[in-house]
Amino acid sequence: MKKTVVVAMSGGVDSSVAAYLLKEKKYNVIGLFMKNWHDTSVTVSDECPWLEDSYDAMTVAEKLNIPFQSIDLSVEYKLKIVDYMIKEYKEGRTPNPDVLCNKEIKFDIFLKKALSLGADFVATGHYARKTKTKSGKKIIYKLFSGKDSLKDQSYFLCQLNQGQISKILFPIGELEKSKVRYIAKKQNLITAEKRDSQGLCFIGKVKLPDFLKQKLIEKKGKVILIEKKLFLKRNKEYFHKTFDAFLDNNSKPLIFSLEDGKTIGYHNGAHFYTVGQRKGLSIGGAKEPLYILKTDVKKNIIYVGEGSNHPGLFRRGISINREKVHWVREDLKLSENKFLKVKSRIRYRQKLKNSYLYMRNKKLYIIFDSPISSISEGQFIVWYLKNELIGSAAI
Numbered sequence: 001m002k003k004t005v006v007v008a009m010s011g012g013v014d015s016s017v018a019a020y021l022l023k024e025k026k027y028n029v030i031g032l033f034m035k036n037w038h039d040t041s042v043t044v045s046d047e048c049p050w051l052e053d054s055y056d057a058m059t060v061a062e063k064l065n066i067p068f069q070s071i072d073l074s075v076e077y078k079l080k081i082v083d084y085m086i087k088e089y090k091e092g093r094t095p096n097p098d099v100l101c102n103k104e105i106k107f108d109i110f111l112k113k114a115l116s117l118g119a120d121f122v123a124t125g126h127y128a129r130k131t132k133t134k135s136g137k138k139i140i141y142k143l144f145s146g147k148d149s150l151k152d153q154s155y156f157l158c159q160l161n162q163g164q165i166s167k168i169l170f171p172i173g174e175l176e177k178s179k180v181r182y183i184a185k186k187q188n189l190i191t192a193e194k195r196d197s198q199g200l201c202f203i204g205k206v207k208l209p210d211f212l213k214q215k216l217i218e219k220k221g222k223v224i225l226i227e228k229k230l231f232l233k234r235n236k237e238y239f240h241k242t243f244d245a246f247l248d249n250n251s252k253p254l255i256f257s258l259e260d261g262k263t264i265g266y267h268n269g270a271h272f273y274t275v276g277q278r279k280g281l282s283i284g285g286a287k288e289p290l291y292i293l294k295t296d297v298k299k300n301i302i303y304v305g306e307g308s309n310h311p312g313l314f315r316r317g318i319s320i321n322r323e324k325v326h327w328v329r330e331d332l333k334l335s336e337n338k339f340l341k342v343k344s345r346i347r348y349r350q351k352l353k354n355s356y357l358y359m360r361n362k363k364l365y366i367i368f369d370s371p372i373s374s375i376s377e378g379q380f381i382v383w384y385l386k387n388e389l390i391g392s393a394a395i
Contacts, residue, residue, distance in 0.1 A: 002026060002027060002028045003027055003028065003120040003121065004027070004028040004029075004030065004117075004118055004119045004120050004121075005022050005027045005028070005029055005030070005119060005120065005121045005122065005123050005169060006030045006031075006032050006114035006117060006119040006121075006122050006123070007019040007022065007029060007030070007031050007032065007122070007123045007124070008032060008033075008034065008106060008110060008122060008123070008124045008125075009031040009032065009033050009057035009060065009061065009068070010033070010034075010053060010057065010125065010197075011033070011052065011053025011054060011055070011056035011057040011060075011191065011194075012053070012056075012125060012191055012194060012196065012197060013125075013180060013181060013184050013189070013191040013192060013193075013194055013196075014125025014126075014127075014172055014180060015057070015124060015125035016056075016057075016060040016125075016184055016189050016191045017125070017171070017172055017175075017180045017183050017184050017189070018123050018124065018125045018170075018171040018172050019031055019060065019061070019064055019066065019123075020064055020183065020184075020187055020189070021171040021172070021183075022123055022169070022171055023064055023066060029064070029066045030066060030067045030068070030069075030114075030117065030119070031057060031058075031060070031061040031064075031066050031067065031068040031069075032068070032069060032070070032071060032110070032113070032114065032117075033053070033054050033057045033058070033068070033069070033070040033071070034070075034071060034073050034105070034106070034110060035050055035054065035070055035071065035072045035073065035074060036050070036073055036074055036077040036081075036101075036105065054070055056190055056191055056194065058070075059190045060189050060190060060191060063187075063188070063189060063190070071110075071113060073105060073109060073110065076104075076105065076109050077101075077105055080100065080104040080105065081097050081100055081101055081104065081105065082097075084097070084100060085097045086212075086215050086216065088378050089212055089216065089271050089272075090216055090271050090297070091271075091297060092270065092271060092295050092296070092297035092298075092377065093376070093377040093378025094274040094275070094376040094377065094378040094379050095378045096156075096348075096378075096379065096380050098156045099155075099156055099158060099159055099380050100159070102156055102157055102159070102160065103159040103160060106122075106124065107122070107160055107164040107167075107168065108164070110122065111164065111167060111168075115167070120167075121167055121168065121169045122167060122168055122169070123168070123169040123170070123171055124168070124170065125171075125172055126146070126153045126154075126156070126157065126170050126172075126173070127146030127147075127148050127151040127152050127153045127154075127170075127172060127173060127177075128143065128144065128145065128146050128152070128153055128154045128157055128170045128173050129143075129144040129145070129146060129147070129170055129173035129174060130142060130143050130144065130165055130168065130170060130173075131144070132166075135331060139166075140162070140329070140331060141162050141165040141166050142329070142388050143157060143160065143165055143328055143388065143389045144173075144387050144388050144389070145384070145387045145389065146170075146172075146173050147173065147174050147175065147176065148175065148176045148177050150177070151176075151177045153348075154382075154389045155345065155348045155380070155382050155389075156348065157389070158326070158328070158380055158382040158389060158391075158392035159326055159380075159392060160328060161326075161328070162328075162330065165328070181193070212271075212272055213272070216269065216271055216272065217269070218268045218269050218272075219268070219269050219300055220266050220267070220268060220269075220300075221266065221267055221268075221269070221270055221299075221300035221301055221302065222258070222263050222265075222266060222267075222300075222301050222302070223263065223264055223265040223266060223267055223281060223283060223301075223302045223304055224256070224258060224260070224261040224262065224263060224264070224301060224302070224303050224304070225261045225262055225263075225264045225286075225290075225304055225305070225306070226256060226260055226261040226293055226303050226304065226305050226310075226312055227261065227305075228305065228306070228307075228310055228311060228312075230260060230261070244360065244361065247317065247319070247358060247360060247365045247367065248319070250315070250316040250317040250367060251315070251316070251317035251318050251319040251365055251366075251367070253315075253377070254293065254294050254312060254315070256293070256294055256296075256303045258301065260303075261303065264283060264285070264286075264304075265281065265283040267281060267302050269300070270295045270296060270297045270300045270301060270302050271295070271297050273292050273295055273302055274292065274295070274376050275292055275293065275294060275295065275313075275374050275375065275376035276291060276292060276313065276373060276374025276376065277291070277292045278290065278291050278292075278308075281302075281304070286306050287306060288306040288307035288308075289306070289307065289308070290304045290305070290306060291304060291305055291306075291307070291308060291310060291313055291374075292304055293305050293310065293312035293313060294312075308373075313373045313374055314371035314372065314373050315371060315372060315375050316367060316368055316370075316371050316372075317365055317366055317367040317368060318365070318366045318375060318381060318395055319363045319364070319365050319366075320363065320364045320366075320381075320393045320394075320395070321362065321363055321364075322359065322362045322363060322364060324393055324394065325364050325391065325392075325393045326391060326392050326393060327390065327391045328389055328390055328391055328392070329388075329390040329391065332385075332390050332391070333391075334357060334359040334364065335359060336359055336360070336362075337359065337360060338358075338359050339356055339357060339358045339359070340356070340357045340385075341354075341355075341356055341357075342355050342356070342357055342383040342384060342385060342390070343355065343383065343384045343385075343386075344366060344368070344381055344382060344383040344384070345381070345382055346372065346375060346379050346380070346381045346382075346395065347379065352384065353368050353369065353370070353372060354368070354369040355367060355368050355369065355383065357383065364393065366381060366383070375395060376395070377395055378394060378395065379394070379395045380392050380393070380394055380395070381393055381395055
């Protein structure tokens with residue numbers, strides 16, 4: 001009996017080819033388009049691409065001769081993703097709405113809708129792969145990076161659980177992007193030459209700063225320059241008497257005060273900026289580009305340093321409360337006083353860094369082989385064994 005797969009058709013080339021490949025494998029394929037955002041107070045109709053995307057998805061479905069429908073998830077999307085993102089920025093964190101979109105919308109609400117239509121699986125155009133293995137009587141699902149390392153999207157799937165992964169197919173995970181476009185062109189799909197979407201997944205052509213300015217209040221505050229020599233003097237390395245002291249001191253967030261530097265200008269709201277940001281301050285006079293070292297939204301202060309090598313940009317580790325850690329591979333979950341050597345990243349496309357996970361004192365410590373730049377609260381750190389994604393956490 002044929003298995004039924006509902007494909008999340010976004011109107012792009014990747015999901016179009018995913019649907020085509022599944023039909024070629026003799027699945028019973030249904031195309032489903034998600035309408036996630038149509039707030040005209042922020043985007044007007046000719047700026048929001050969802051109408052064009054919906055039309056392209058429908059056209060591909062007709063070409064492939066598969067059933068197609070659209071569903072409106074905009075209410076759920078606003079509550080779970082948009083409101084979350086605004087709250088995170090307001091509190092001085094740097095959220096990743098795409099990670100939460102996959103966890104809360106695509107592979108929760110959308111998945112349940114697909115299953116209600118009689119689907120055995122859902123499929124997307126993500127560049128990721130999965131396999132399964134048995135451990136006794138239990139089936140374990142493994143999530144891997146996509147074969148195309150430049151397009152790998154496993155990072156955005158880092159909060160999925162075993163139940164969700166068991167119901168997902170990634171038809172293009174074994175393909176290079178060039179091969180995907182070749183297939184689309186050969187099949188005369190309307191999306192073959194369509195550009196990949198850029199920026200936020202729900203506000204179309206509106207840039208993030210413009211979107212946030214319509215949602216958050218502007219308020220003038222000081223920009224404080226932190227000199228390298230002051231920072232180095234305070235934070236010089238010292239001998240750690242215990243291993244716990246080593247972990248704690250290398251994973252502490254940076255703390256600054258007004259007395260640590262001098263005022264060199266003003267900004268329009270600390271919540272509009274993030275750690276590691278270089279552009280947007282419009283302050284001249286420095287020998288090297290200014291980078292944001294820390295934001296204090298409560299006092300509305302931004303601390304900056306000169307140059308990409310400023311020591312205030314770098315940290316050796318991160319600590320996360322044990323209950324906040326998500327294990328994709330629950331069978332590899334660390335118990336107290338255990339450690340694991342992994343590769344990790346804190347941003348999509350960032351090069352993987354050699355790291356160690358230590359579970360101590362009800363905290364997970366992630367210690368990097370070498371200091372890492374621009375760690376910001378709210379980001380997701382993701383860790384891998386070789387190219388298998390095994391866990392993640394919000395910093």
